[in-house]
Amino acid sequence: MNSIEMILDELRFISAHPKQQLEQYLAAGKKVVGCLPYYCPEELVAAAGMVPFGLWGAEIQVSEAKRYFPPFICSLLQTTLELGLKGEFDRLTAVMIPLLCDSLKGMEANWRYGVKNVPVITVAQAQNRKMQAGLTFTISQYRKIKKQLEELSRRPITDQAIAEAVKSYNEQRRVMRKFLAAAGKHPELISFSDRNAVVKSSYFMDAAAHTVKVRELAELLEQAAESSWQGPKVVVSGITADYRGLIKIFNDCKLAVVDDQLTQGSLRFRLDVPLTADPLVGMAEQIGKIEGCPVLFDPGKQRGHMLIHLVKQSDAQGVIFVQTKFCDPEEFDYVPLKSMLEKEGIPSLLIEADKQAANYEQARTAVETFCEILS
Known part of the structure; x- marks a missing residue:
């Protein structure tokens, strides 16, 4: 087994067994906050x-x-709440619940009522996040969260501690950007399932520990000789594409995901937090600059312009929208985005995905047909 496979195996395991990772933290006496x-x-x-x-x-x-x-x-929220109601998260110190969509607002109230053992930390970020008033509001909310975390951890949170954490996460972002760029150039070495595992494991690992693994992986990929890819190349867009059945279809069709515009994926890493005198200001500024996300206010549909740029930059042949079933923001975005891509001559495919789906055979037919069109 080569070094690339060894690192991937470890990250695959963590991404597939988050509960085991959680148990390790708890056994070590760590306090864990669900996000x-x-x-x-x-x-x-x-x-x-x-x-x-x-x-x-x-x-x-x-x-x-x-x-x-x-x-x-x-289903992202339904299945998370189901696990909470069944006691899977009872040993968490708290959960953070953002309010960026209407369903999440309902999630907060339902969690407080149904999962009484795990307190809620509300994460309220301004929808008009770019304007000064929005920035001021988000900073004020982060101050409230800071105070709640101090009470839960029973220790003060200094600006220096936040600044150090920001630097650690910025380093993770930098290394993940490096990995994602290298992975896009080496679909023969990094399948979409591997790309997903590396990203997904970042949600379950300490940022510094994850960075060490991914840095080595990215360097190995950069040293690898480039080879031509015979299959179709696409950019994937949406909130998440983390569905086992769908990932298997992508792999079976030898579909190379050369870049993505996924909230759970590269959008998590594309922008660093600016280093500011008050680190909370930099954190608020960062979310104000994120583009391409369906759950962030985007009146000018910068998401579409970004998609077009990603396709051209990565030499992709098309776009696959993985739309979370019953997600209003994604549904509203699709029609104008499809129109923007068509004007540029970029073919696209829409797949509706659900964590409760029994099978993806209809999606398989659609993906196979799309691959034939691209070929």
Whole structure:
């Protein structure tokens, strides 16, 4: 087994077994804070000496969550709440719940009522995040979160501690950008399932520890000789493409994902937090500059312009939209984005995905047909 495979094997295991990773932190006496989608201020958790841990649902069938959510709420939240109601997260110190969409606002109230053992930290970021008033609001909310984390960790969170955490996360972002760029050039070495595993494991590992592994992986990929890829090349866009059935289809079709515009994926790493005298200002500025995300206010549809740029930059042949079922922001975005791509002559495919889906055979037919068109 070569060095690339050894690193990938470790990250694959962690991404596939988050509960085991969580148990290791708890056994070591660490306090762990669950972080729901999207854009939780993980640096503040780390600065408090606690471990941020991603909660992005699971591929399970829900029963208890149906008592709290109507069936037309996205499965990311339904399955996360289901696990919470069944006690899977009872040993967490708290959970952070952002309010960036209407479903998340309902999630906060449902969690408080149904999962009483795990307190909620509300993450309220301004929708008009670029203007000064929005920036001021987000900073004020981060100050409230800082105070809550101080109470939970029973230790003060200094500006120096936040600045150190920001530097650690910025280094992770830099290394992940390096890996994602190298992975796009080496689809023969990094399949989409591997790309997903490296990204997903970042939600379950200490940032510095994850950075060490990925830095070595990125350097090995950069040293590898480039080879031509015979299959189709695409950019994937959406909130998440972390669905086992869909990933298998991509691999079976020898589909090279040469770049992505995924909230759970590269959008997490594209921009560093600016280093400012007050580190909370830099954290608020960063979310104000993120583009391409369906859950962030985007009146000018910069997401579409960014997609076009990514396709041309990566020499991709098309775009696959992986749309989370019942996600209003993604549904609203699709029509104008498809129109923008068509004007540039870029073919696209829409796939609707659900954590509770029994199979993806309809998606398989669509992907296979799309690959034939691209070829």
